Amino acid sequence: MSGLQWFLVLFGWFSVLIFVVGNISKFVKFSTMPLNLRWEVYPVPHEPGEKRHYGGSYMEEIDWAKKPRHSSLAGELVEMGSEIFFLKRVREYNAFKIWPFSMALHWGIYLLFAWIFLLVIEAIFNVTAISPITNIVGVVSFILGAFGCLTLIIKRATVEDLNIDTPPILYFNLLFLLSIFVTGIISWRLDPSFEGSRKYIEGVVLFNLQTIPPIVIVNFLLFNLFLIYTPYSKFLHYLAKYFNFHQSLWDDAFKEKGSPKDMKNLEQVGYKFFWSGPHSLPDKTWLENAQIIEKGEKK
Amino acid sequence: MKYKIAYKDVAKVTDDPLLKLKVEDLEKLPYLEEEPPIEPPKEKWLETYDFSLDWHTPFDIPKPKTQEEKEQLVFKFLSGLEKLFNPQANWTFLKIFKLTMEYCVRCQTCSDACHTYIASGRQEIYRPTYRSEILRRLHSRYFTPSGKLLKSFVGADIELNYKTVWRLLELAYRCNVCRRCALYCPVGVDNALIAREIRKLFSQEMGLAPLELYKKGTRQHLQKGSSTGMIPVAFNSTIEFLEEEIAERTGKKIKIPVDKKGADILLIHNAGEFIAWPDNPAAFAILFDAAGINYTLSSESVGYDGVNYGLWYDDIEATRIGLKHLMIAKELGVKKIVVGECGHAHKAMCVILDRVLPGDFALPQLPRESCLPLFWEIVKSGRVKLDPKRNDFPVTLHDSCNVVRLMGIVKPQRNVLKAICTQPVREMSPNGPMNYCCGGGSGFAIMNTLNFPQFRKKVTVRMKVKQILETFKDVLDPSINKMVVAACSNCKGAMRDAIGHYGLWDKYRILYSGLVELIVNAMVDIPPFLKWELEE
Numbered sequence: 001m002s003g004l005q006w007f008l009v010l011f012g013w014f015s016v017l018i019f020v021v022g023n024i025s026k027f028v029k030f031s032t033m034p035l036n037l038r039w040e041v042y043p044v045p046h047e048p049g050e051k052r053h054y055g056g057s058y059m060e061e062i063d064w065a066k067k068p069r070h071s072s073l074a075g076e077l078v079e080m081g082s083e084i085f086f087l088k089r090v091r092e093y094n095a096f097k098i099w100p101f102s103m104a105l106h107w108g109i110y111l112l113f114a115w116i117f118l119l120v121i122e123a124i125f126n127v128t129a130i131s132p133i134t135n136i137v138g139v140v141s142f143i144l145g146a147f148g149c150l151t152l153i154i155k156r157a158t159v160e161d162l163n164i165d166t167p168p169i170l171y172f173n174l175l176f177l178l179s180i181f182v183t184g185i186i187s188w189r190l191d192p193s194f195e196g197s198r199k200y201i202e203g204v205v206l207f208n209l210q211t212i213p214p215i216v217i218v219n220f221l222l223f224n225l226f227l228i229y230t231p232y233s234k235f236l237h238y239l240a241k242y243f244n245f246h247q248s249l250w251d252d253a254f255k256e257k258g259s260p261k262d263m264k265n266l267e268q269v270g271y272k273f274f275w276s277g278p279h280s281l282p283d284k285t286w287l288e289n290a291q292i293i294e295k296g297e298k299k
Numbered sequence: 300m301k302y303k304i305a306y307k308d309v310a311k312v313t314d315d316p317l318l319k320l321k322v323e324d325l326e327k328l329p330y331l332e333e334e335p336p337i338e339p340p341k342e343k344w345l346e347t348y349d350f351s352l353d354w355h356t357p358f359d360i361p362k363p364k365t366q367e368e369k370e371q372l373v374f375k376f377l378s379g380l381e382k383l384f385n386p387q388a389n390w391t392f393l394k395i396f397k398l399t400m401e402y403c404v405r406c407q408t409c410s411d412a413c414h415t416y417i418a419s420g421r422q423e424i425y426r427p428t429y430r431s432e433i434l435r436r437l438h439s440r441y442f443t444p445s446g447k448l449l450k451s452f453v454g455a456d457i458e459l460n461y462k463t464v465w466r467l468l469e470l471a472y473r474c475n476v477c478r479r480c481a482l483y484c485p486v487g488v489d490n491a492l493i494a495r496e497i498r499k500l501f502s503q504e505m506g507l508a509p510l511e512l513y514k515k516g517t518r519q520h521l522q523k524g525s526s527t528g529m530i531p532v533a534f535n536s537t538i539e540f541l542e543e544e545i546a547e548r549t550g551k552k553i554k555i556p557v558d559k560k561g562a563d564i565l566l567i568h569n570a571g572e573f574i575a576w577p578d579n580p581a582a583f584a585i586l587f588d589a590a591g592i593n594y595t596l597s598s599e600s601v602g603y604d605g606v607n608y609g610l611w612y613d614d615i616e617a618t619r620i621g622l623k624h625l626m627i628a629k630e631l632g633v634k635k636i637v638v639g640e641c642g643h644a645h646k647a648m649c650v651i652l653d654r655v656l657p658g659d660f661a662l663p664q665l666p667r668e669s670c671l672p673l674f675w676e677i678v679k680s681g682r683v684k685l686d687p688k689r690n691d692f693p694v695t696l697h698d699s700c701n702v703v704r705l706m707g708i709v710k711p712q713r714n715v716l717k718a719i720c721t722q723p724v725r726e727m728s729p730n731g732p733m734n735y736c737c738g739g740g741s742g743f744a745i746m747n748t749l750n751f752p753q754f755r756k757k758v759t760v761r762m763k764v765k766q767i768l769e770t771f772k773d774v775l776d777p778s779i780n781k782m783v784v785a786a787c788s789n790c791k792g793a794m795r796d797a798i799g800h801y802g803l804w805d806k807y808r809i810l811y812s813g814l815v816e817l818i819v820n821a822m823v824d825i826p827p828f829l830k831w832e833l834e835e
Contacts (some may be wrong), residue, residue, distance in 0.1 A: 004560075005630045030394065030398070030419070033386065033393055033397070034386050034387075034390035034391075034393055034394065035654065036390075036391060036392055036393065036394045036395055036654075037391050037651055037654045037655060038394060038650045038651065038653050038654060039392070039395060039489070039492070040650070040707075040831045041478055041481050041482050041704060041732075042703070042704055042705070042706070042707035042709075043707070043732055047707070050665075051707070054709055054710070054731060055703070055704070055707055055708045055709050055731050055732035055733075056707050056708075056710055057706060057707025057708065058707075059649060059668070059669060059670055059706050059707060059708055060671075060707065060708050060709065060710055060711055061633075061672055062668060062672045062673055062676055063666065063668075064666075064668065065499040065635075065662045065663045065666040065668075066666065068665065083485070084470065087406065087481060087485060088374050088406060088485075089484065089485040090406065090485045093408050093412065093483040094408040094485075095407075095408075095410065095411045096406075096407065098406060102406075129424075143507070144541075145795060160303060161407055161410065162405070162407055164303050164305060164423070165305050165306045165307070165432075165454075166405070167451065167452065167453055167454030168451070168452045168453075169449075169452055169453045169454065170405065172452075185364075188317075189393060191365075210456065234401075234402060234404055237402040237404055237486050239397045240401065240402035240486060240487075240488075241402075241485075241486045241487050243394065243398055244395070244398055244399075244402075244486060244487025244488060244489070247394060247395075248394070248395045248398075248487065249481060249489075251787065252707075254653045254662040254663075255653060255654060255658070255661050255662075256658075256659070256661060256663055257658030257659065257661045257663065257664055258658055259658075261654075262657070262658040262661060265654050265655075265656075265657070265658075266657055266658070268390045269655070269657065270658070271387040271390060272386065272387060273388070273390075273615065274382055274387065274388035275379075275382060275388060275503035275504050276375075276503075276504055276614070277502060277503045277504055277505060277506045278506040279506070279518070279615070279616065280503055280504075280615065283479075285808070286390075286615070286618075287656075287657070289615050289618075289619075290615060290618040290619050290622050290655070290656070291619075291622065293521045293522070293619060294522075
């Protein structure tokens with residue numbers, strides 16, 4: 001392989017590595033942040049039965065702290081699924097009617113990953129039977145993604161409520177994604193059977209890259225950059241969304257004495273208080289601050 | 300075309316407000332042909348205080364006179380902003396705060412969730428993302444490498460000066476923290492929390508908070524025993540007064556239990572009820588006595604006032620008050636605390652305190668519950684004989700955000716109303732967890748400094764007024780008495796404002812009440828309890 005081919009192979013692997021490591025490190029970072037206070041919002045989808053539909057909770061009963069808790073994993077999965085696959089809240093609540101465009105963009109990305117996954121499967125297992133499906137997935141991904149990016153850019157630029165003071169970085173993100181999908185469309189139009197893309201993936205996976213069309217190189221280089229950029233940009237909002245819902249909006253579990261949550265809490269109330277307001281005692285711990293009402297008061 | 304206020308405008312060095320509210324710009328109210336105009340601030344106020352956000356303010360803090368004073372404010376603000384991102388200084392909310400700051404995708408889906416934004420005629424500065432974006436840009440500019448390097452490309456373009464700091468403080472008090480926006484957000488970010496975090500920064504680092512929340516709020520609560528200023532002796536006198544009132548109105552000699560060791564329940568009211576709506580604690584006493592509930596009130600300082608204003612603006616003040624409540628319950632040896640009709644006290648005691656204190660105060664160790672499920676237990680048990688015909692008038696239910704959206708207590712109060720009223724309960728639209736805030740949330744109901752009440756009456760309560768009028772649209776005839784039930788003191792405060800300001804009692808005979816008063820009104824062995832009059 002030439003120097004350029006080696007670069008493409010190694011850069012391909014590097015981008016995947018950064019994507020995976022970046023996602024894991026962010027996941028670990030978010031997971032290890034301090035245990036926040038309960039801050040749930042109802043409806044909470046793991047409430048069993050009709051409660052999750054009307055927004056009820058276990059606190060509607062008397063003596064709830066002494067009763068066994070029931071929760072519905074199915075309810076949570078349905079809610080998560082409707083958010084991930086159908087962008088439920090955007091559809092129901094967004095006043096600027098961005099739902100079809102946002103759906104196109106999101107499904108463009110989902111299918112882009114599916115397309116590459118299928119190409120990898122083909123390369124590793126040498127299966128050509130799924131090639132027609134792979135091709136369709138690729139084409140649909142590029143068209144949906146490009147349509148979604150373009151329409152969202154137009155929406156953001158023309159709807160005053162979305163446009164006002166938009167920092168260039170938000171347009172950059174959409175244009176960046178658009179460039180991946182547009183180069184994908186061009187490579188498909190020049191090579192309808194995606195032979196160049198197959199060669200690229202096979203070459204990267206098996207460390208044996210052959211000569212491939214420049215547009216395919218550009219398409220995958222952009223995708224590789226996208227993988228590297230994602231964990232450190234707003235594109236990572238999928239991970240933030242998981243934590244926002246599971247550890248804030250739906251986190252309705254009260255702690256038991258002596259439980260790991262209680263132990264963590266105990267550690268946290270032992271942190272120094274730091275704040276400098278007139279009623280704050282920055283040299284004392286959180287718990288000491290809670291026990292002292294006035295500055296100068298003996299504990 | 301209307302000029303859209305940009306984020307950078309927050310730094311404009313001028314005393315001219317970014318926005319001058321006008322009645323004609325506000326959301327139109329049905330069935331009301333005219334309303335009082337919006338008055339500008341008094342001339343003498345303008346000289347002394349800062350009205351540069353929207354011509355309203357809840358802060359009677361004189362404007363800084365010297366450059367040094369201004370710089371000091373900016374310096375302290377930056378110090379506090381840094382602490383908001385510190386895992387030890389802000390462990391209570393860091394995760395939600397940081398994720399909201401970093402991952403809002405600016406789809407503006409939350410805008411239409413906000414009653415303040417809609418009511419104002421969709422004014423940019425009240426958009427849920429407006430204050431968050433300013434804080435985000437300031438943090439980016441001063442504390443992140445990308446902001447320092449890429450500046451306006453990533454939006455780190457807001458100048459930080461005294462005006463920015465002051466307007467941000469004001470903006471934090473233009474949100475009721477009802478968190479309807481969080482329910483709408485596709486990414487689950489919480490712009491209402493950002494409002495609260497800004498309040499926290501100003502309070503915990505700079506000691507800046509509205510008079511009614513800080514000095515006359517949590518400080519007074521902790522120092523005197525109640526945010527109303529009521530000291531223990533006065534509380535005991537109030538209880539005696541209530542006993543006499545009950546005897547006079549019902550013929551029942553009821554001894555309200557106070558400091559009864561080993562009672563099953565410690566009942567904690569919002570002490571504002573004793574002063575503004577004494578019928579509410581009286582109704583509790585009548586109902587609990589009739590149902591044979593083994594309960595007690597506390598006369599201990601702080602123990603007779605369940606409010607916790609810290610919930611709205613300051614973590615440590617919230618914890619101090621909460622800890623006092625729980626320690627009093629422990630000393631009395633009660634099996635659980637039941638919170639009276641006060642929404643934020645519900646949330647503070649049953650939810651927030653769960654993770655700010657050690658395990659001895661965990662919920663299974665010392666259960667804290669809402670009074671609403673207990674009401675339903677009493678009503679459905681048949682222990683108290685009730686006649687729904689006593690409540691034969693149109694009724695609608697206002698859902699307190701703290702109780703409903705933030706605790707999921709939706710059905711018990713509806714079940715009670717269904718059982719004690721003859722007419723079906725008229726649901727507002729929207730209702731339940733999707734309800735609109737009363738407009739008094741997060742302290743607004745009690746914030747009466749300078750011209751802030753005008754902002755509350757004109758903007759934050761507006762959507763609730765609209766809802767109430769639409770709910771009763773077929774029975775607006777003033778010969779029919781109508782009732783808005785709100786099982787929350789702050790909500791009742793907002794209702795009182797709304798009904799008074801828009802003349803809903805005079806024009807349409809629309810009144811408000813707590814829930815327990817309606818239950819007691821239905822008790823067959825005493826005379827009707829409700830008073831159909833608007834108390835200002």
